[in-house]
Amino acid sequence: xxxxxxxxxxxxxxxxxxxxxxxxxxxxxxxxxxxxxxxxxxxxxxxxxxxxxxxxxxxxxxxxxxxxxxxxxxxxxxxxxxxxxxxxxxxxxxxxxxxxxxxxxxxxxxxxxxxxxxxxxxxxxxxxxxxxxxxxxxxxxxxxxxxxxxxxxxxxxxxxxxxx
Numbered sequence: 001x002x003x004x005x006x007x008x009x010x011x012x013x014x015x016x017x018x019x020x021x022x023x024x025x026x027x028x029x030x031x032x033x034x035x036x037x038x039x040x041x042x043x044x045x046x047x048x049x050x051x052x053x054x055x056x057x058x059x060x061x062x063x064x065x066x067x068x069x070x071x072x073x074x075x076x077x078x079x080x081x082x083x084x085x086x087x088x089x090x091x092x093x094x095x096x097x098x099x100x101x102x103x104x105x106x107x108x109x110x111x112x113x114x115x116x117x118x119x120x121x122x123x124x125x126x127x128x129x130x131x132x133x134x135x136x137x138x139x140x141x142x143x144x145x146x147x148x149x150x151x152x153x154x155x156x157x158x159x160x161x162x163x164x
Contacts, residue, residue, distance in 0.1 A: 009051040012058055013043040022077075024070045029054075029091060031077050033065045044068060044079050046091055056094040059087055066108050071116045076137035078119055080107030086121055090137040097138040102129055102146075109156045118144070122153035 009032060011018065016034040023030055028049035035042050042064035046057035059065075059079060067080040075091040084103030089096050109122040119131045119139065129143040 009047055010053075011043070012045060012053060013041060013060065016041070016043065019065075020068060022068050022070055024075070026073060027075055029070075029075060031068050031070065033068050033079075035064050040064060042081065044077070044087075044089070046077065046089065054091060057089055057091050059089060059096055061085070066106050067110050069110045069112055069119075071112055071137070072114060073116055074137070076116075076133075078110045078112065080110040080121060080123075082106045084123060086110065086119075086131075086139060088119075088133070088137040088139060093136060095136060095138075097136075099131075099139045099141065102143060103127060109153055111156050111158055113158050118158075120156055120158060122156060124152050126151055126153060128153060128156075 011034045013034050013036055016036040018032055018034050020033040030047045033044050043060045044065050046054045063081055063083040065079055066082055069078045077089045079087040085098055085100040087098045103123040105123045105125040107121050107123050111120050122128045126149040128147050130145040131139045132144050
């Protein structure tokens with residue numbers, strides 16, 4: 001799949017395919033989820049509105065990225081990976097943070113609360129976690145809440161104010 005604004009967007013991962021894109025609702029930023037199957041490589045990168053790559057905002061792993069979600073107000077992107085890792089990218093301060101010890105299967109859902117103070121993540125084993133976020137976008141090392149549901153979580157909606 002090719003992605004275009006007025007200008008083409010090119011993946012820095014040679015031989016990759018674009019899987020998903022997410023446009024920030026406030027800033028002129030596009031997050032692109034790309035993957036290459038042989039060998040498995042996943043990448044998420046951030047571009048300006050002219051398709052130009054933001055140099056320090058490229059995250060590559062030896063596993064595939066599954067889901068991406070922008071903070072509702074700030075330049076922070078959350079990424080869920082097939083390894084169970086969650087990464088947040090602060091595009092304002094060019095910082096990348098990761099947590100990898102809680103999910104043990106593909107993180108297929110990642111969503112921000114309305115205020116952006118929390119993230120909810122779910123994996124394909126049915127584990128749902130609620131995370132609090134520090135000011136720069138880093139997840140606290142332990143989730144605020146967790147629950148296990150039967151089956152795969154396919155959708156998530158956060159309603160109302162942030163959880164207490």
